[in-house]
Amino acid sequence: MSVKSLEELARKLNISRRTISRVLKNDKNVAEETRGRILKHLDKEKYFPNIHAASLASKKINVIGLIFPRDTFINTDFFAIDTIKGVARAGDENNYQLMIFTQSKFDGDQCIQMYKSKLVGGLILVAISKDDTEKLEELRKHEVPVALLFAYSDRADSFGCDNRKGGYIATKHLIDTGRKRIAFIHGHENWFDAEERFKGYKQALADCGLPFRPDYVERGYFRYEDAAIATRKLLSLDSPPDGIFAANDRMAIGAIKAVKDAGKRVPEDVAVIGFDNIPICELFDPPITTVDQPVVDISYEAASGLLNSINSPHKKFFTRLFDPKLIIRKSA
Amino acid sequence: MSVKSLEELARKLNISRRTISRVLKNDKNVAEETRGRILKHLDKEKYFPNIHAASLASKKINVIGLIFPRDTFINTDFFAIDTIKGVARAGDENNYQLMIFTQSKFDGDQCIQMYKSKLVGGLILVAISKDDTEKLEELRKHEVPVALLFAYSDRADSFGCDNRKGGYIATKHLIDTGRKRIAFIHGHENWFDAEERFKGYKQALADCGLPFRPDYVERGYFRYEDAAIATRKLLSLDSPPDGIFAANDRMAIGAIKAVKDAGKRVPEDVAVIGFDNIPICELFDPPITTVDQPVVDISYEAASGLLNSINSPHKKFFTRLFDPKLIIRKSA
DNA sequence: TTGTACGCGTTATCAA
DNA sequence: TTGATAACGCGTACAA
Numbered sequence: 001m002s003v004k005s006l007e008e009l010a011r012k013l014n015i016s017r018r019t020i021s022r023v024l025k026n027d028k029n030v031a032e033e034t035r036g037r038i039l040k041h042l043d044k045e046k047y048f049p050n051i052h053a054a055s056l057a058s059k060k061i062n063v064i065g066l067i068f069p070r071d072t073f074i075n076t077d078f079f080a081i082d083t084i085k086g087v088a089r090a091g092d093e094n095n096y097q098l099m100i101f102t103q104s105k106f107d108g109d110q111c112i113q114m115y116k117s118k119l120v121g122g123l124i125l126v127a128i129s130k131d132d133t134e135k136l137e138e139l140r141k142h143e144v145p146v147a148l149l150f151a152y153s154d155r156a157d158s159f160g161c162d163n164r165k166g167g168y169i170a171t172k173h174l175i176d177t178g179r180k181r182i183a184f185i186h187g188h189e190n191w192f193d194a195e196e197r198f199k200g201y202k203q204a205l206a207d208c209g210l211p212f213r214p215d216y217v218e219r220g221y222f223r224y225e226d227a228a229i230a231t232r233k234l235l236s237l238d239s240p241p242d243g244i245f246a247a248n249d250r251m252a253i254g255a256i257k258a259v260k261d262a263g264k265r266v267p268e269d270v271a272v273i274g275f276d277n278i279p280i281c282e283l284f285d286p287p288i289t290t291v292d293q294p295v296v297d298i299s300y301e302a303a304s305g306l307l308n309s310i311n312s313p314h315k316k317f318f319t320r321l322f323d324p325k326l327i328i329r330k331s332a
Numbered sequence: 333m334s335v336k337s338l339e340e341l342a343r344k345l346n347i348s349r350r351t352i353s354r355v356l357k358n359d360k361n362v363a364e365e366t367r368g369r370i371l372k373h374l375d376k377e378k379y380f381p382n383i384h385a386a387s388l389a390s391k392k393i394n395v396i397g398l399i400f401p402r403d404t405f406i407n408t409d410f411f412a413i414d415t416i417k418g419v420a421r422a423g424d425e426n427n428y429q430l431m432i433f434t435q436s437k438f439d440g441d442q443c444i445q446m447y448k449s450k451l452v453g454g455l456i457l458v459a460i461s462k463d464d465t466e467k468l469e470e471l472r473k474h475e476v477p478v479a480l481l482f483a484y485s486d487r488a489d490s491f492g493c494d495n496r497k498g499g500y501i502a503t504k505h506l507i508d509t510g511r512k513r514i515a516f517i518h519g520h521e522n523w524f525d526a527e528e529r530f531k532g533y534k535q536a537l538a539d540c541g542l543p544f545r546p547d548y549v550e551r552g553y554f555r556y557e558d559a560a561i562a563t564r565k566l567l568s569l570d571s572p573p574d575g576i577f578a579a580n581d582r583m584a585i586g587a588i589k590a591v592k593d594a595g596k597r598v599p600e601d602v603a604v605i606g607f608d609n610i611p612i613c614e615l616f617d618p619p620i621t622t623v624d625q626p627v628v629d630i631s632y633e634a635a636s637g638l639l640n641s642i643n644s645p646h647k648k649f650f651t652r653l654f655d656p657k658l659i660i661r662k663s664a
Numbered sequence: 665t666t667g668t669a670c671g672c673g674t675t676a677t678c679a680a
Numbered sequence: 681t682t683g684a685t686a687a688c689g690c691g692t693a694c695a696a
Contacts, residue, residue, distance in 0.1 A: 002448065002474075005673055016683045021675075031681060048448035052384040053673035056688045063431075078611075081412050088434045097451065099395075100432045102420045116334065116380035119429065142334075224615065253615050260617075279410075280612040283556065283585050285592075337689055348667045353691075363665060385689035388672045 002046035009047055013038065024049070061121035063097045064306060065114055068126050069106040078278045079295045080126075083149065086299025087124060094307050096121075108135040115144040122310045124149050124302055125156075130190040145313065147306035149299060152192050157309060158319040159302035161293040163193045166324035167200025170245050170273045170291050173326055175208050179243030179271055183216040183234045185227050185255060187247040194222070194247040197275060201245055216241055220251040227254030228261075235262050235270075242270055243332065249274035249281055252288055256331060271332035287329035298322050334378040341379055345370065356381070393453035395429045396638060397446055400458050401438040410610040411627045412458075415481065418631025419456060426639050428453075440467040447476040454642045456481050456634055457488075462522040477645065479638035481631060484524050489641060490651040491634035493625040495525045498656035499532020502577050502605045502623050505658055507540050511575030511603055515548040515566045517559050517587060519579040526554070526579040529607060533577055548573055552583040559586030560593075567594050567602075574602055575664065581606035581613055584620055588663060603664035619661035630654050 003009050010017045015038065022030050023038045055061055066087055068080060084100070091098045099120055103110065106128045114120050122145030125132075129151075136155040139146055148158040174182050184201045187194025198217075205212050218234060220227035227246055231254065234241055244259075246252040252274030259270045266272055266286055274281065277292035301320065335341050342349040347370065354362050355370045387393055398419055400412060416432070423430045431452055435442065438460045446452050454477035457464075461483075468487040471478055480490040506514050516533045519526025530549075537544050550566060552559035559578055563586065566573055576591075578584040584606030591602045598604055598618055606613065609624035633652065 052387040055384040057675040
């Protein structure tokens with residue numbers, strides 16, 4: 001018992017489309033008697049408004065897109081779900097649907113295409129690299145509403161974790177627990193987050209009067225194998241570190257493995273702290289001390305921000321940083 | 333330099349909309365000279381067809397929906413990304429976009445709503461429980477094209493891993509490596525997968541002439557804490573098991589922890605095998621032997637199957653099972 | 665080979 | 681309070 005259009009309903013009830021539309025939209029300008037009659041029919045007739053017709057006529061789009069470039073998946077897969085949760089929640093609350101796109105690498109033209117063809121009303125770009133950030137200019141020209149998630153630029157509203165602070169508190173924790181020779185395992189070049197964590201690391205060292213030693217910095221490219229290699233290198237130094245801050249948890253795991261393999265103990269001989277608080281941290285042996293990013297919250301705010309800028313476009317962009325949280329477990 | 337409709341383009345070129353539409357659709361019935369002229373303009377004018385107008389006119393929808401009930405996220409989060417990858421790939425290949433919905437619990441009405449309102453052309457339902465499977469009848473009545481992913485019913489095409497075989501090879505591996513007293517840590521009631529894995533477990537025992545002992549079966553509800561409790565219980569038996577097959581990796585981790593905490597070694601004293609091959613397995617200490625489901629492939633096929641049934645609806649449904657693979661690491 | 669004109673199912677303006 | 685009617689932008693049967 002379902003009816004395919006307002007028109008059909010209207011004919012059945014001998015009432016104009018417009019009036020039915022009014023009751024559907026809760027418009028008050030309808031006689032109670034008429035409203036009742038329509039509602040009763042609506043109950044048993046099951047009418048589903050055609051979204052395309054509505055969008056076409058109203059020029060409104062209740063869909064936002066979430067873009068995951070696949071080449072960054074290596075770093076984002078573990079929080080993709082939390083991201084989706086946060087964005088979906090904001091969407092639900094505002095009656096927006098969520099469309100997900102995974103691109104092999106960030107593709108600005110495709111983004112413009114999706115917007116211009118009215119597929120989406122705006123886009124959330126997840127963890128695009130510094131290079132990709134340049135391409136935002138193009139999107140801006142086309143007035144595509146955009147929110148950056150875990151990426152930063154002055155060409156779009158940006159949402160992320162205060163990674164510098166995170167790097168600071170991680171390093172500070174190592175210092176506070178008595179470590180004097182603290183190494184840093186760096187992530188990718190051109191990656192905002194690792195860069196900021198590195199700055200926090202250096203700042204903490206400086207604030208506490210510890211020297212910054214370039215030989216205590218190795219690249220691990222966010223991968224645990226590379227972090228293990230980096231760690232072996234660090235351990236073979238004349239004066240090996242007694243604390244390691246890895247720019248993400250995956251690398252912390254690699255570091256811990258390397259330390260163990262070298263016959264040393266974590267945290268007694270070398271303390272290791274990570275970043276991200278991925279699920280494995282809690283289950284690992286030893287449980288990994290790390291820095292937590294409130295991914296769901298950040299994503300929720302990014303989506304809310306996007307919806308906001310869809311409804312009231314602005315030219316002046318902002319960056320919103322969320323506080324990271326130290327999670328102390330056993331590895332440091 | 334962008335033009336908002338075919339109409340506008342047509343006026344600029346003094347050519348009818350219909351002809352432009354023809355070159356856009358690669359229709360051959362266009363004079364080469366005309367085609368060239370149009371293409372040249374298209375280059376600089378940047379025209380993006382309005383998707384809603386197209387859908388409205390053609391009655392075709394190039395969007396499929398992927399539904400994740402949140403109450404099952406505890407078991408699905410780790411493969412959600414792989415699922416999205418597989419589905420997105422199938423979509424890309426067929427020019428379909430992907431829309432994602434996370435429902436707090438499976439909501440058939442909302443599914444019907446999305447289909448009837450033309451938001452999506454079909455749906456992939458991920459890991460809905462046996463109970464929810466009942467609600468499919470309603471979707472069928474409304475002729476919603478549906479593919480079940482990691483769930484099974486004779487009311488819709490179903491795609492998943494051959495969990496019984498998986499349970500069989502996991503148990504068989506324990507037996508083959510000399511274990512005689514093999515326990516099973518069960519998942520949730522009403523969960524297809526755990527049930528099937530359990531059947532495989534029993535089958536393997538039977539085939540190898542080992543007795544099935546009800547006291548060797550404990551529920552772990554897919555959670556690692558509960559699995560740890562279950563394991564403690566198992567270890568306190570008069571004749572404790574020397575091998576444990578946990579219905580998922582999360583529980584395998586709990587089991588391993590409990591075994592270690594009891595002062596025993598894995599795998600020497602108790603071998604532990606899991607299921608799913610989640611990322612942590614490889615990184616865990618010891619690395620966890622488990623059974624891998626080809627999640628991306630299964631998802632890809634589910635999506636392809638859905639697209640297929642959108643284009644040629646069928647009343648007779650099928651179930652397609654994919655082969656699991658034993659991944660031997662150190663825990664068993 | 666090209667073009668006309670109607671239909672798709674809404675929204676929204678304006679008049680009754 | 682209600683109802684014609686014109687958009688919205690594209691697809692397509694049919695005609696030229």
